[in-house]
Amino acid sequence: MAKDIVITITCPVCSKEFSKKAKDLKDGTVVKCPKCGEQTKIRGTMFTDMAESTEKGAGHA
Numbered sequence: 001m002a003k004d005i006v007i008t009i010t011c012p013v014c015s016k017e018f019s020k021k022a023k024d025l026k027d028g029t030v031v032k033c034p035k036c037g038e039q040t041k042i043r044g045t046m047f048t049d050m051a052e053s054t055e056k057g058a059g060h061a
């Protein structure tokens with residue numbers, strides 16, 4: 001059973017830390033700070049790559 005990888009994101013504006021699942025952080029995804037509403041766009045696929053490698057049980061790339 002795959003375990004979700006949770007990424008901690010720090011808001012660049014208010015420094016609030018909040019969590020998102022790695023598999024939800026695709027390239028181009030916009031995450032919104034729950035405190036100040038700042039929107040940060042995810043660039044690149046490193047989070048989804050992490051989630052996929054874990055689901056496949058591949059270990060190190």
Ligand SMILES: [Zn+2]
Nearest residue numbers: 011014033036
């Ligand atoms: Zn914020």
